[in-house]
Amino acid sequence: MHGHSVRVAAADRIRASSRKISVLARIRAAAGRRYGGAMYGKRLIAYLAGAAVLALAGFGIYLAAIARDGSATVELAVGEVLGLSSVLLGLTVATRRPRNVVGLLLVCTGAAFVGVAVSDLYPAALAVDPRLPLAAVYVDLARGAWMLLYVPPALLFLLVPEGRVPGPRWRWVVAGLLVVPVLFILAAAFDPTPEPRYPGVPKAFRASPEVQGAIETFAFALLPIFLGLLVASLASIIVRYRRTGGAVERAQLKWFVLGASFLPITLLLCWAGYLVFGRPELGLAGLIATYLAIPASTTIALLKHDLYDVDRALSATATYALATAMLLAFYTAASFVVGLGAGRGSPVAAAAATAVCAAALAPMRNRLQRFVDHRLYPAREAAIAAIEELRQRTDAGSARPEQLESVLRTALRDPSLRVGYRLPGSAAMLDTAGRPVEPDRAPSGRSAAVRLGGNEIGVVAASGGASRELLREVASASSLLVEVVRLRAELASALGAVEASRARLLTAGYEERRRLERDLHDGAQQRLVALGMRLRLAQRHLDDGTVDVDRLLDQSVAELGDAVAQLRQIAHGLRPSSLDDGLDRALGAMVSQMPIPVTLELRTADPIPDDLATTAYYVVTEAATNAVKHAQPTTIGVTVCRDAGRLTVRVRDDGSGGAVVRPGSGLGGLADRVAAAGGRLRVVSPVAGGTTVEAVLPCES
Known part of the structure; x- marks a missing residue:
């Protein structure tokens, strides 16, 4: 019974404690909502x-x-x-x-x-x-206040970007940064030497000589401790970067490091000012830039870490910083060889030393960039190297430029990356499989145009981690490969079009031959056979008087005329006989037979070759016939002009429009005929906007 009562009492105490804990949790939550x-x-x-x-x-x-x-x-x-x-x-x-x-x-x-x-x-x-107020305590405490300038930046190194230290042990560094400056300010306040800026102000902090010596020793001991705390705060950035795996936090840390990189740049400026002007005051500009850059980069890191490609900025900053350091090292060595005094006092010697430095450093610029990119900007280095390797393999014949998309996907580790190509005469971006590339429709999509000679020839699009600036660099480096792919695609398309046109022309030739055979067999041939039978009949009954020979001969002459007319019609289908008098007369005769008004404008001073005249004639007749048959126009305008080694045939109508060039149609056959003559056919036919058929044929003088 006693054990049972003890267990019951313990359970009651646990429940009471739980209720207290829950009440305290609710109080803390309410306080957090109200006061947090x-x-x-x-x-x-x-x-x-x-x-x-x-x-x-x-x-x-x-x-x-x-x-x-x-x-x-x-x-x-x-x-x-x-x-x-x-x-x-x-x-x-x-x-x-x-x-x-x-x-x-x-x-x-x-x-x-x-x-x-x-x-x-x-x-x-x-x-x-x-009359301005002045306290002796303020004068004494101001002696060591310089240390406070370093505390907030050091704390930023420890707490950026989340406002927390990288680990529990780093809390001691934060505590040291808060405590050591206070101790140093108090120890410096006991300095017995008078403050030269405030003469006559008595000391507020005093100590006996023995205590004063101990305080000074203590103050000097705090300086290396404080320096160690600053170094530890710098090291915390490296530790945090290695521990974190998130892309956002890494980008934020890179932005902060970019701002902090102005500190070594300031040292380089001090070095340069001392070498060139004999004074290190040039570093003041770098110091001002540092105190502007660190807050700005911290703000960007927390609020807009994807504003710019921070990897590219870090790479460029590190590259130029290293290049500047090497340049200054060369300059120092050259100045030492020439003589430090002559280097400072002689502008000629300084300019010569600078020229030697620049000449020595120029060949190393690309290597230095690759070295920095390999460590600070691996994505760029991998992409540029992959593009260069593909270009070399393409030149050697072991790869095809169409592999650019797969190569970039592997280099940038982005399986969603796509490369689009703009074929000549087309506004759409297509990949090598003919699928459209429309990156702007993706909510997180990024794209960069590929340009060559000021013309947009393609696009590189991705929805992964690659920034827009990196995609721009990749697009710029890929421009030659993209142009090769475009030219190959254009050539393949042209060859395919030639093959298809040749096949259509061959089919059209066979169909035309069968039509001629049918027309000759069913028309002129039948009439000539009937004519021969009539003449044979007249020959047999010429002397017996049983057949009206005169009527039979009249019928034979009529059949002969009909046969000749049919033969002329068939021959006109092959080549209009009116072209014998020139293209202008043939077109004039044709438009005079049209059922609607046709305006004809001819600007051809020199005679036109017969084959081009035939093609031009068929362009006008086919376009005008299609307009009358399908578009119900009220007027048709025909223009034929010859200039700059080409013959341009243009047929306009104000009909319903909507004409499309399709294989097997009249316009499709016309396009094949024009292509066979080495020209090109263009049809512009918006709905309810009329139709313009234009053929441009090469016509050498």
């Missing part, structure tokens, strides 16, 4: 910090108006521009990502810049107006 939003969350803190920075910036403008110091005012303006830009970007991030602490860190970064700028201006303003 904009009112009491990170976003509200960022807004308050931004307002404080704006007030501090306004106070700095007031100090500049008092001090009237040009150089100090310029420094204040630069500091406030850098700081307020970071604050503005931080508020944007805090608004769009209220749960992320990165926005608040950007605001703190801007606050540090503005604070340092105002602090540097304050002594000049105090010298003009001694």
Whole structure:
């Protein structure tokens, strides 16, 4: 019984604890809903910090108006521009990502810049107006405040992009970055040397000589610790990048690294300024660019990581940075050989050294780009290498350019990638199988036009991870292969059209021969046979008077006339006899027999070869006959002109339109006849818009 009561009491305590836990969870959830939003969350803190920075910036403008110091005012303006830009970007991030602490860190970064700028201006303003407040505690604490400039960027390295450290152990780095600067500021406040910017201000922090020595030792010991914390924050980016597998987070980290890459560029600028001008002040421009680039790249990373191909930007930045470093190294070596003094003082020597550097570095540019791409931009390097390999294999005859699509799919690891080709005379993009390529209809589709000589000849489309900028580079590198595929497709299409046209002409020739045989057999041949029988009958009864020979001869003459007329009609079907007098007379005779008005315009000063005249005549007769039969036009216009080594035949009507060139139709046969003469036929026939049939035939003088 005692054991049972103990178990019952334990169960009651567990249920009571569970109820307490659930109540606490509901309280926390309600508090999170009520206080975790904009009112009491990170976003509200960022807004308050931004307002404080704006007030501090306004106070700095007031100090500049008092001090009237040009150089100090310029420094204040630069500091406030850098700081307020970071604050503005931080508020944007805090608004769009209220749960992320990165926005608040950007605001703190801007606050540090503005604070340092105002602090540097304050002594000049105090010298003009001694009534400005000044506390000895502020003077002492300001000695080590420079360390605060490094804390927000270091925290950004640790917390970008999600606002969390890469792992639990990295929390010690965050704690160190927050604690070490405070300890250093307190230790630096005990420095007994007077502050030269504030003469006459007594010390607020004092210590005995023994304690002072220990404090100085402690302060110096904090410097390498702080440096180690900064190095650790830089290493956290590498650790985070290796641990993450998401494409979005990797792109965000690359954007942040792109902004941070201005730090080594700043060092290169300092190096270049020292070599060329003898002063490292050139690095100031790089430092300003760095303090602008880091907040900007952080904002892009969090809000618009797919704005641009960050891999391409990183590759280009690294390539040019390495090229600049090599150039500076060559310049340093050349200047050392010539003589450092002569290199600085002689523009000729400096220019010669620069020319030598550029000449030495130019052949290495492509190799350097490939080296960087292989490590920072593997997708581009793989695609460009695959295209170059396919081009070489195509030249060697071991591959076909039509394999471009499959090669790019393998190189970019995107099975959905497609390559479209625009055949001459066509507006559609088709792949090698003849299927249309319409990438813009896909919601996540990206495409890049392939251009050659200013003309769009194809398209590369993908819906995978390839960016638009990468697709543009791939399209540019593939232009020659795409043009070869287009030419091969055009040639194959032309050969196919020639084969089909030849087959249709051969079939038409056979049908025409059978028609002639049938017409001769059923028409003229029958009449001539009947004529022969009548003449034989007249011969037999010429002397006995039983047959009316005169009437029989009259019938024979009539049959002979009918046979001759039929033979002329058959011969006219092969070639109109009216062409013997010229194309103009033949067309004039033809249009005069049309049932509707036809306007005829001829501009042919020189005689036209007989074969072209025959083709032109059939173009006009067929087009006009089709118009009258199918389109019910009210007028027809015929134009025949010869210029620039070609004969153009154009037939227009104002009928119902809708004519289409189909194999086996009248227009189809006409197209074959024109193609056989080496020309081309074009038919424009919008519905209810009339029809224009135009044949262009080569006609050498």
